[in-house]
Amino acid sequence: MEGSKDMNASFGDEDLAQCFLEDLGKPPQPDFAAWKEKNPVALEFLGKLPTGSNFPGRGLVKPIGLVGAFMILAVSVLFFLWPVGLDKSAFATSIPGIDDPITITWTTTFYVKATSKDGERSWIYPERRLYSYRHPGQYRETRLDMEGKPYAVEVNDSRVGRSLYIDLKEKKALLKFPSQTYDSRGPFAWVGEAIRDRMVAKSLPVKSVSMQGKKEFEKKQVNVIRAMIDEGNADGVQRRDFYFDEATKNLMGIWMPNKSDFNWEAATDKNNKPEKEFSMMIPLGSMVHEIDLNPKVEAKDFALDPPTGFKLEKGVKPTVTEEEMIVYLGAAAKFQDGIFPDSPFAAFDSAKFLVASKLPEGNQTFAQKEMIAQHGKFLMREIYRSPVQQFVDDQTVAGSFHYVGSGAKIDDARQIVCWYRLKGSSRPRAVFADLKIKEVDSSELPFDLKK
Amino acid sequence: MLVGLKRFPIGKGRQKLERTDAELVLAAAGGDQASFGKLYERHYKLAVGISLARLNDRHLAEDAAQESFVVACRSLVTLRNPQRFAEWLGTICRRTASRFQSRYPVHMALVEESADLKGPKLAALRIELKEALDLLDEITREIVILRYFGGLSYLEISEALGITPQSVHGRLQRSRIKLAKALEVQGIQEEKKNGG
Numbered sequence: 001m002e003g004s005k006d007m008n009a010s011f012g013d014e015d016l017a018q019c020f021l022e023d024l025g026k027p028p029q030p031d032f033a034a035w036k037e038k039n040p041v042a043l044e045f046l047g048k049l050p051t052g053s054n055f056p057g058r059g060l061v062k063p064i065g066l067v068g069a070f071m072i073l074a075v076s077v078l079f080f081l082w083p084v085g086l087d088k089s090a091f092a093t094s095i096p097g098i099d100d101p102i103t104i105t106w107t108t109t110f111y112v113k114a115t116s117k118d119g120e121r122s123w124i125y126p127e128r129r130l131y132s133y134r135h136p137g138q139y140r141e142t143r144l145d146m147e148g149k150p151y152a153v154e155v156n157d158s159r160v161g162r163s164l165y166i167d168l169k170e171k172k173a174l175l176k177f178p179s180q181t182y183d184s185r186g187p188f189a190w191v192g193e194a195i196r197d198r199m200v201a202k203s204l205p206v207k208s209v210s211m212q213g214k215k216e217f218e219k220k221q222v223n224v225i226r227a228m229i230d231e232g233n234a235d236g237v238q239r240r241d242f243y244f245d246e247a248t249k250n251l252m253g254i255w256m257p258n259k260s261d262f263n264w265e266a267a268t269d270k271n272n273k274p275e276k277e278f279s280m281m282i283p284l285g286s287m288v289h290e291i292d293l294n295p296k297v298e299a300k301d302f303a304l305d306p307p308t309g310f311k312l313e314k315g316v317k318p319t320v321t322e323e324e325m326i327v328y329l330g331a332a333a334k335f336q337d338g339i340f341p342d343s344p345f346a347a348f349d350s351a352k353f354l355v356a357s358k359l360p361e362g363n364q365t366f367a368q369k370e371m372i373a374q375h376g377k378f379l380m381r382e383i384y385r386s387p388v389q390q391f392v393d394d395q396t397v398a399g400s401f402h403y404v405g406s407g408a409k410i411d412d413a414r415q416i417v418c419w420y421r422l423k424g425s426s427r428p429r430a431v432f433a434d435l436k437i438k439e440v441d442s443s444e445l446p447f448d449l450k451k
Numbered sequence: 452m453l454v455g456l457k458r459f460p461i462g463k464g465r466q467k468l469e470r471t472d473a474e475l476v477l478a479a480a481g482g483d484q485a486s487f488g489k490l491y492e493r494h495y496k497l498a499v500g501i502s503l504a505r506l507n508d509r510h511l512a513e514d515a516a517q518e519s520f521v522v523a524c525r526s527l528v529t530l531r532n533p534q535r536f537a538e539w540l541g542t543i544c545r546r547t548a549s550r551f552q553s554r555y556p557v558h559m560a561l562v563e564e565s566a567d568l569k570g571p572k573l574a575a576l577r578i579e580l581k582e583a584l585d586l587l588d589e590i591t592r593e594i595v596i597l598r599y600f601g602g603l604s605y606l607e608i609s610e611a612l613g614i615t616p617q618s619v620h621g622r623l624q625r626s627r628i629k630l631a632k633a634l635e636v637q638g639i640q641e642e643k644k645n646g647g
Contacts, residue, residue, distance in 0.1 A: 016630065020600045023580045024509050027602050028516075030495030032488040035517055042524040046482050336586070339632070342625065351588050407632050 095244075096293055097251030101186040103297045105132040107290040111264055114278040123272035124264075124284065132295075137184030138302040155302055158182040164304045173306030176315030177382050188251055188288075191242055194227040205230045207237055214246065217253055218289065221246040250293060257285035318381045318390075322422070322429075322437070325391040328374050329417065330435045333410045335371035340405035340417055340433065345386040396420040400428070404446050408433045419445055476533035487527070491520055494537055496601035497611050498544050503600065504593040505548040507581055515551045519544040537611040583633035590614075591622045595630070598623060 036043060097104065110127045130142040130150075137158035142150045153166040156178050163178040183189050190200050198206040212224040222243040231238050243253040257263075262284050264270065306312045320328075332347035333340045335356075341347045348371060356368040364372070378387045392401045397420070405417030412433040419430040419440065430440045470478075470489070478486035498516035499509075506512045522543050530539055584592050590612065597603045597611070598619075605616040612619075 016595070016599045016627065017602075019580055020596075024503075024600055027496055027600060028499045028509075028513055030492040032491045035491060035520065036484075036488070038517070039521050039524075042521040043484050043487065045525045046479055046484060046487055046527065342629075349586075349588055407628070 095192065095249060095251060097291060098186070098188045098192045100135075101133060101188075101293070102135045103133060103294055104187060105130070105290075105292045105295050105297070106187070106288055107131070108286055108288050110286045111267075111284040113269070113282045113284050114274070115280040115282075116275050117277045117279045119279055121272065121275070122269050123274045124267055124270045125274050131187070132297050132301065133187050134297050134299070134302050135186070137182065139182050139187070140301055155304060156182045157302070157304060158184040160304075162304055164306065166306060166310065171310050172313060173310045174313045174315050175304065177318065181384070188254070191240075191251065191254065194229060194240065195225060195242070200229055212241065215243075217243050220252065222252050250291070252289075252291055254288040255285070256287070258283055259285075317394075318383050319394045320378070320383065320387045320391040322391065322395060325388055326431055326435050326437060328378075328387045329405070329431070330410065331367070331370045331374045333405075333408075333433075334367040338410045340408040340410065342406045344388040344403045344405065344418065347386065347388065392420070395422055397423055397425075402445075405433065410434070416446060471534070472536040473533035476527065476530060476536050480528045480530070480533075487524060490536065494540055494611075495520075496603060497537060497597060497607070498540060500597040500601040500603070501541050501544040501593055501611075502548040502551075504584075504589065504596050505545065506551060511551060512548070515548045516544060518551075519547045522547065535610075535613075537607075538613045541611050583630045586629055586633055587626055591626050594619055594622050595626050 094100070108129050108131060110129070111124055112127060113122055113124050115122045125146070128144045128148065130144065132140045134140075139156040139158070141154045141156075143152045143154075145151050151168055153168065155164040155166070157163075158178075158181075161178065163176050165174045165176065167173070193200045194206050195209050198209065200206065207228040207230055209225065209227045212226045214221055215224055216222070223246055225242045225244065227240045227242070228237045229240055230236070239257055241255040242251065243255070244250065245252050264285065264287070267284075329340065329344060329347065335348050335353075353371065353375070356364060357372055359368070361369070374387075378390075383390050401418065401420040403418040405415075408415040408417055410433055413436065415433040417431045417433050419428045421428050427439045428442065428445065429437055430445070431437050470486075472490065472493070475486040475490050475493075479490060495516060498519050499512050502515035502519070503509060503512035506515060519540065523540055530536065532539075584595065587595060593612065594608055597608050598605075603611070605619045608619045609616040
């Protein structure tokens with residue numbers, strides 16, 4: 001360990017610069033004259049306002065100089081006539097339904113394509129769910145069966161991180177962790193992020209935002225704004241259409257097809273007769289509609305108490321065992337070429353993980369498969385944080401967990417990766433880089449904590 | 452072996468500049484080609500560095516950087532915030548490099564002999580350096596390349612990437628440790644001691 005620290009400290013700017021110099025040669029030198037000669041046409045665009053052929057497709061034209069006023073007028077006309085890129089400032093003001101909502105109710109209809117058991121026929125059925133939101137961060141979801149009767153309700157309180165699932169048929173209620181993250185700012189705050197910040201949840205870049213035109217929706221004239229959002233998964237860039245009331249500017253609906261070209265209105269099998277049995281179901285998309293702003297909602301509908309006469313069951317809190325934590329850390333080390341991560345709480349490079357998870361299974365290495373399996377395992381258990389952190393919080397004495405594994409090579413039986421005291425135990429337990437665990441005395445640890 | 456390399460100053464870059472990026476952008480957008488030339492010269496290393504972080508080939512990265520300036524030139528008048536030219540150019544470079552990536556298959560660059568370092572040895576170093584850089588996340592890889600290949604200051608890097616100089620410093624510090632391990636520095640240091 002110490003040796004490694006010394007080594008690192010002495011590897012500085014100059015050494016790295018030397019490596020680059022030896023590998024890549026001297027830094028590149030700009031030669032504008034050569035570039036100009038190679039690209040004579042490019043410079044002709046300077047001083048000209050963008051046209052269809054050179055407009056990058058994002059952002060309204062920012063007028064420069066004396067022609068500004070004229071261009072604002074011209075672009076405004078274009079804005080209403082053709083689909084064009086939208087400037088972030090187009091949504092600078094507060095949008096009802098998106099910003100600081102107090103109460104909202106809405107319906108989401110999920111369109112699912114089912115295939116018959118013999119694979120010969122298919123049909124699309126719409127599944128409706130009713131939602132309500134109450135500031136701050138309380139959600140209620142009512143699920144309806146095919147006849148439109150409610151069969152289950154789920155109440156989520158994002159502030160306390162708890163969810164109450166109410167089975168209306170069995171008359172049972174289950175208090176558990178939410179199965180997904182709920183936005184405490186409101187259900188459609190992400191729409192504001194998409195059209196203003198061009199980044200959703202600080203991680204999903206928005207490739208473009210454009211005005212698609214007008215249409216009639218729920219007996220009102222709406223402006224259709226389309227955002228193409230990079231979901232960062234195998235689905236790639238996803239289309240999201242937002243419908244804004246032309247008169248009030250209220251958010252009226254959101255169309256979220258799973259495939260960008262899916263068009264519910266033109267779907268050929270939407271009128272096919274549903275059958276009782278099916279072999280496959282594919283979600284095609286969902287529509288948020290029937291949005292009602294500031295309706296009267298009852299506080300009791302958002303309580304985490306079961307309705308009278310319902311039996312309450314408490315869900316078992318998901319946790320991570322010591323063995324599972326060690327397997328997880330080992331998988332992370334193998335995933336990173338046999339080296340333990342710098343931090344056990346961000347145990348793998350998510351960009352590398354994303355690349356690996358997009359590979360066909362046959363092309364994945366054993367280490368990649370193991371890491372993906374470990375990650376999926378804890379997600380399935382509804383643990384949405386570092387499994388190591390979950391283990392530390394649940395199983396160890398507060399403040400007793402110490403990680404010294406950064407850079408350790410897997411299978412090194414002499415190298416301690418971390419140590420901690422389990423609750424109810426006085427002796428520290430150390431995990432070694434060969435993934436073995438043993439109880440140790442304080443003197444065997446890399447450093448004395450008291451000092 | 453390290454003779455001639457100076458320490459990198461933190462954030463001196465802008466102090467020497469006569470006109471700010473914003474002034475040059477406005478002038479260039481108004482049709483002044485010389486101002487665009489200044490922007491080209493000022494940010495060329497940045498453009499190559501960002502492209503190189505994706506392309507693993509210096510020559511391809513230079514091509515991508517030059518094409519990025521063509522795109523920048525064509526769309527300069529749409530730049531809403533002229534002070535953030537460097538950040539904007541960086542985004543163009545990433546897109547252009549991605550396009551190049553899909554256009555050209557992944558390959559190892561050809562080894563050219565240099566006066567100091569002969570073919571096989573250079574090839575080994577190149578593979579080591581590439582593998583070491585692959586361990587870093589994309590932003591950190593960009594920072595490392597901009598710093599050690601482009602020679603940009605912390606301030607210049609922070610402006611180009613839209614992060615703070617402190618963050619640049621922190622990421623570099625962490626990446627040095629990672630790279631040191633990956634490059635098996637001990638061997639390199641021994642070589643230095645032996646005058647190799």
